[in-house]
Amino acid sequence: MELGSVVSAVRSKRVLIGNDVRPAVVIIKDGKIHQILSESNFSVGVGCEVLDVGDSVVMPGIVDSHVHVNEPGRTSWEGFWTATKAAAAGGVTTIVDMPLNSIPPTTTLGNFHEKLREATGKCFVDTAFWGGVIPGNQVELQPMIHAGVAGFKCFLIHSGVEEFPHVTNCDLHAAMKQLQGTGSVLLFHAELDVQQTTEESGDPSQYSTFLESRPDVMEVEAIRTVTELCLQYQVRCHIVHLSSAKPLKLIQKARQAGAPLTVETTHHYLSLCAENIPAGATQFKCCPPIRGSNNQEQLWSALKAGQIDMVVSDHSPCTPDLKKLDTGDFSQAWGGISSLQFGLPLFWSSAKKRGFQLSDVVRLLSRKTAQLCGLDNQKGSLGPGYDADLVIWDPEREFEVSIRNSRGEHTSQKQAQIFDDVVMFVQITPYLGITLQGVVYATILRGRLVYKEGSFCPEPLGKHLLIPQRKNQAQL
Template sequence: MEPGSVVSALRSQRILYGKEIQPACIIIKEGKIHSILPDSAASMNTAGEVLDMGNSLVMPGLVDCHVHVNEPGRTSWEGYWTATQAAAAGGVTTVVDMPLNSIPPTTTVENFQEKIYAATGKCFVDMAFWGGVIPGNQMELRPMLQAGVAGFKCFLIHSGVEEFPHVSDADLHAAMKELQGTDSVLLFHAEREVQDLVPEKGDPCQYSTFLRSRPDIMELEAIHTVTQLCLQYRVRCHIVHLSSAEPLELIRAARQAGAPLTVETTHHYLNLSAENIPVGATHFKCCPPIRNAGNQELLWSALKSGDIDMVVSDHSPCTPDLKCLDSGDFTKAWGGISSLQFGLSLFWTSAVKRGFSLSDTVRLLCKEPAQLCRLDNQKGSLIPGHDADFVIWDPEKEFTVKEEQIFHKNQMTPYIGLSLLGEVKSTIVRGRVVYSHGSFSSQPLGKHLLIQHKTHAIL
């Protein structure tokens, strides 16, 4: 399978169609899934060559709806070329880019146009974009929706960068009023400063010192605010990167009361635990923090019960100097973990041990993220009429994460040396091979996905 080639038909003994894995042949026309046929009927219905994947598993390409690409402005941290190659190597066919940490952030229509210009001709997979809510930009929200952003993100605590300030309650009410009558969604970094919280002083090189500075109560307080707003305005709300299991009861209660609320967690909260973070290993730092193993099991239970809707990478890279690896100071290091390339394997390695199926994997890594960003009419499922986006992989194959295999711009990740289950062989976007066995298409084949929203007058 040559990178860059056009695929008109794809056969495998293992195609995940609906909830079943079966021998089948996928017919592709003009970049879309035309039909999915029993393997025995393929030869009678295909005019061109059928690409035979043998026993490799074929399923929808992943939709990673939480990625910080950082271009323009911080391309030394990451960029579209490297981020989307890493995505393709990990079976991700659609990336949704966060409104920070690029400069300028995606908080106005003009800034959004600058972002699109920066991404043009550099994406190996398809790319959608989130807008941002910051103090005073509420009049930009509807114009940004009309321009095609997927929705908006805000912070209830300092974001880490000055050009994307966090919002007050008054800002939130102003934004919610603008978003009423739209089909948009507001994403929340759900941590809040808590009064009278004085963390014990400790060794800044010990992870426990950092963990004590961001306790569960900060997420609980923030999510209390989110659930109240969601019920008051009935605007879709989404909690990004839930790390603490403590707010789950609050989330369940809000949903039972009718709140249109969804929740994600990330690969690092499901795979890493506070007890196992070495002294000075600042590449494990992220916000909210990685918590203990008992908390992690509660997150897995919430995934199984449906209280958490999806799993994403929250790929948040930076340059090595910002991680303060020399000093090992967790209090000063940049918070963010790189995992875009390894999300499928990270998830599957841990999920299969807990009784999750491959169809659960599609639901949590493909279908639900596509639905969140209004892409479920074309992405995230093997359905005739949808884009011919596939990951072809071997769920039984083990491999070790090595630095030289990593396509992120900066190869810092806590997963180096880890043995993972599930190796990606090839990735196809809209019927074109963008990645195969370590090689990429010679030209970026991804396109920008501008979301068409239903927007009604504010009553």
């Protein structure tokens, strides 16, 4: 079957339907899942393009609701063309682009329209967009909701880029008043500057020095602020990239009190731990930081208990020079980890050892993330009426993360390779050399084959997803 062709049906001995894995045929019509049949009830019709994948697992495509694409303005870091190709190669059929690191940031209606123009004709998977809350832009929030942003993100601490300043309490109250009754959601980078009892010191090339500069208390105090706001205004709030297990009790208490609060963690917090980060290995730097192995196990326990709602990549690439690989200085290096393509195997490799099932993968990487950004009526589930977004993969097969199997921008221009007439750079990623379990064989987007065994559809078939206004918008 040729890449880009319309798939009428997908047959497998292992189709994930609800919590069960069983032989079935997924019938696709007009880009939607039409029905799911047992093999005995299926007969091939005239002109029916059936993709038989044997015993590969067929499940809903992944919805990665936390991706920094950086276009326009910083396309040397990453652009829609390479980012969405990397997504397709990893079984990700929908990404939601973060509002910062692009220039201009998605903080006004005009900037959002510019973002849409820049992304047009460049997306190999479907793409939705977050807006941003910064000081003084509260009058832009409702117009952006009407225009289709999935929600908004803000920082309680310096974001790392000057054009996306962090908010004060005054800004947050102004934003919350605008969001009340809209059904929209406010995402928080939940770290707050706290008074350090001792001056920062130590070797900046040692990871422990960087870790000590971003203690757990920064997340605890930020999340305390978020829970109070969430309870006061009853506006949906979401904690992005939770790295510390210490605020979990605060989150649970707020939820029990009626706060509409959700929380995510990331693949790097679940897969990497501080004890194993070598000196000068700035490819491991991110904010909040990767913490210790005991903390990591607490995150896994919280995930299993339902205290953490979803897992995302927080894919945040940059150019090699910004990682300060030559000096190994964690204090000066850009904080961000590239992992968009490897989310599924990263999660599965660790999760299966802890008793998670394939149905948990769909819940945490597809269904809950789709729900967060208002796409749960069309994305993230395998059932009639949903978009025919499918990932076809082998959860038993192992592979080593290497230069050859990476997509996306950057590790070094010396390692540039040509893939499909596009210069692709291997990511500066901490996962190089790691053996993972779970190989993506093919990705189907709205019934079209967009990726198969290392090759891509010759043209980008992704759409912009403008989120319809929620039901409880009476106050708008």
